[in-house]
Amino acid sequence: MAELITIDRPDDPRLYDYTDLTDVELRRRREPAEGLFIAEGEKVIRRALQAGYPMRSMLLSAKWLDTMRDVIDASPAPVYVIDPELAARVTGYHVHRGALASMARKPLPEAGRLLAGARRVAVMESVNDHTNIGAIFRSAAALGMDAVLLSPDCADPLYRRSVKVSMGAVFAVPYARLTDWPRDLNAVREAGFQLLALTPGAEAVAMDEAAPHRLPKVALMLGAEGDGLSARALRAADTRVRIPMALGVDSLNVGAAAAVAFYAVATGRPES
Amino acid sequence: MAELITIDRPDDPRLYDYTDLTDVELRRRREPAEGLFIAEGEKVIRRALQAGYPMRSMLLSAKWLDTMRDVIDASPAPVYVIDPELAARVTGYHVHRGALASMARKPLPEAGRLLAGARRVAVMESVNDHTNIGAIFRSAAALGMDAVLLSPDCADPLYRRSVKVSMGAVFAVPYARLTDWPRDLNAVREAGFQLLALTPGAEAVAMDEAAPHRLPKVALMLGAEGDGLSARALRAADTRVRIPMALGVDSLNVGAAAAVAFYAVATGRPES
Structure with missing residues (x-):
């Protein structure tokens, strides 16, 4: 089961996977280099997990905890609980889907x-x-x-x-x-x-x-x-x-x- | 031939067709009620004219005058020449296609x-x-x-x-x-x-x-x-x-x- 961690500072280094999500040029370089990608919204997160991508962490506003409870229980990855305003400052936009996950890439097949x-x-x-x-x-x-x-x-x-x-x-x-x-x-x-x-x-x-x-x-x-x-x-x-x-x-x-x-x-x- | 009119105030009433273009709710009510629509960019403006929609006016930054010269010469509608910064204040966004036209609707066929x-x-x-x-x-x-x-x-x-x-x-x-x-x-x-x-x-x-x-x-x-x-x-x-x-x-x-x-x-x- 995942650890729930409340975060209250936008510069908390544990949020590094989620910084500057609106900077396309930066993210298109960073994500493959760091072996991650971002899944946004409940449905997409569930589909990524079903497809076997390991979860590195999840970023949620408190009201999404219930909806994502089974995902949280089934995963060892840390879950960062964060105020929506703070999330907007970290990511650069208002995350209206309420849930983000940082997923690990898998090696591409030949x-x-x-x-x-x-x-x-x-x-x-x-x-x-x-x-x-x-x-x-x-x-x-x-x-x-x-x-x-x-x-x-x-x-x-x-x-x-x-x-x-x-x-x-x-x-x-x-x-x-x-x-x-x-x-x-x-x-x-x-x-x-x-x-x-x-x-x-x-x-x-x-x-x-x-x-x-x-x-x-x-x-x-x-x-x-x-x-x-x-x-x-x-x-x-x-x-x-x-x-x-x-x-x-x-x-x-x-x-x-x-x-x-x-x-x-x-x-x-x-x-x- | 159209009259070229340089405009230097965002509240000039002649720009009313172009105000608040980013307010979708407002525009979707206003445009049919006022019998107009907005064509954006050279190609779309030309296609609207070819399709027989009458032009009410055009809004251009100065560098688009040469490109649109034949359109200006062929139309009696006024052409408002406006600084890009000012255009952004009127319309609500940076008009990177440089040219907007307000076109008159035609009655829809049965x-x-x-x-x-x-x-x-x-x-x-x-x-x-x-x-x-x-x-x-x-x-x-x-x-x-x-x-x-x-x-x-x-x-x-x-x-x-x-x-x-x-x-x-x-x-x-x-x-x-x-x-x-x-x-x-x-x-x-x-x-x-x-x-x-x-x-x-x-x-x-x-x-x-x-x-x-x-x-x-x-x-x-x-x-x-x-x-x-x-x-x-x-x-x-x-x-x-x-x-x-x-x-x-x-x-x-x-x-x-x-x-x-x-x-x-x-x-x-x-x-x-």
């Missing part, structure tokens, strides 16, 4: 291990917006993607905003980070996957003609909002596929495009 | 008129989040939906945030507001549309089995994030359809669900 058991994989290049990363993981979980592979410059799926937008799906869909981009895509192909690059380019095959749901193993490549996939990523793909667009419309939002493509890859069935 | 020329229509119930409304319009435009019908309590597609998130698609996709909900859905059916209600409920037909792309006229009903469609809206539908979900996942984000459903309705083709 890409090869994820590919071994997978049939549908999303591959993201340079998606560096935390909201988009979270939204894409949420859709990937809902639409049955087995795993996600990230290019080296993708944003951190465990950043607070990504976790929140994903509704905890970043814990449910296993992911790995590729280190040599785009060369590591060769290993994906060698594992039996057909590499489909999603692009609005007119030269691409329409998604319904490509009929990716008929392929035994699909790796669906997605680029960032705006720029899309790089030229070298497009060259590394087997096939370019596009979502048919109405005339005169630039593009879908990357989250919407990902959802449509996941649906086409995972759900489309021969009888349709 | 639903019946929209239905007459349409084959694929999105019907939203109680979608009262401006970001979601904007995202859904963007996907509707990209995926070829012909029109949008809104229940009486849906948020305003012309609210600044909706316009921005939609990338101006709220100007491109015609929409109407139903007044008697859900009874007005009868008129949609009488216009020859099959009413499909999107729901995660297990009793619903899977989207690929429903094969909505084969139907001549489809009205796709969407509810709000979280609650989904109301029981009475579900009862008013002809068929309930669901996007097949992976086990244990609650739901897709409403924007992602809309994109998938629009794709299935508009793009799915018999040969797939």
Whole structure:
């Protein structure tokens, strides 16, 4: 059972995991380096624990003690009880979800291990917006993607905003980070996957003609909002596929495009 | 050609259209009542003009005068030139897109008129989040939906945030507001549309089995994030359809669900 510790000074060093949460640049460096991430709100904290992430500590206002009682009882991590005003001074914002937890990261799996058991994989290049990363993981979980592979410059799926937008799906869909981009895509192909690059380019095959749901193993490549996939990523793909667009419309939002493509890859069935 | 007027006082009454833009509650009442909406940024302002909305005035910092020169020359509306600091005091935020326009609303078309020329229509119930409304319009435009019908309590597609998130698609996709909900859905059916209600409920037909792309006229009903469609809206539908979900996942984000459903309705083709 956890120890309950009331804290009354914002500079208490035990709160160090929770300082300056609104400083995105600082936190995106600090959190991976220190091996932690922040789970916000009851639901997300519970999902992180269910996914096997060890808890380092929890930060609660007093009125959340009852709601989180079972979590507190089941964990050895210290629980810091803190006035909401004080919490705002430490974190930089008003924590209206009332509960924060600092969770320990786990080592990421090797890409090869994820590919071994997978049939549908999303591959993201340079998606560096935390909201988009979270939204894409949420859709990937809902639409049955087995795993996600990230290019080296993708944003951190465990950043607070990504976790929140994903509704905890970043814990449910296993992911790995590729280190040599785009060369590591060769290993994906060698594992039996057909590499489909999603692009609005007119030269691409329409998604319904490509009929990716008929392929035994699909790796669906997605680029960032705006720029899309790089030229070298497009060259590394087997096939370019596009979502048919109405005339005169630039593009879908990357989250919407990902959802449509996941649906086409995972759900489309021969009888349709 | 517009008159250029340099303004140096935040309480200048000519700036009234632009006051307190960050007060969502105030603005969501004021803007429809006063027959205006705010377009933000060069691209959105140009799209609003192309769509035929008359300009009431424009608010620019001096460095945007060159970029907007052709717009200024083509419009009789006054252009207020204002220091960025002063603009922030009037509007309540730092206008980093540099240009705002106050545009006059146009009367909304009758639903019946929209239905007459349409084959694929999105019907939203109680979608009262401006970001979601904007995202859904963007996907509707990209995926070829012909029109949008809104229940009486849906948020305003012309609210600044909706316009921005939609990338101006709220100007491109015609929409109407139903007044008697859900009874007005009868008129949609009488216009020859099959009413499909999107729901995660297990009793619903899977989207690929429903094969909505084969139907001549489809009205796709969407509810709000979280609650989904109301029981009475579900009862008013002809068929309930669901996007097949992976086990244990609650739901897709409403924007992602809309994109998938629009794709299935508009793009799915018999040969797939």
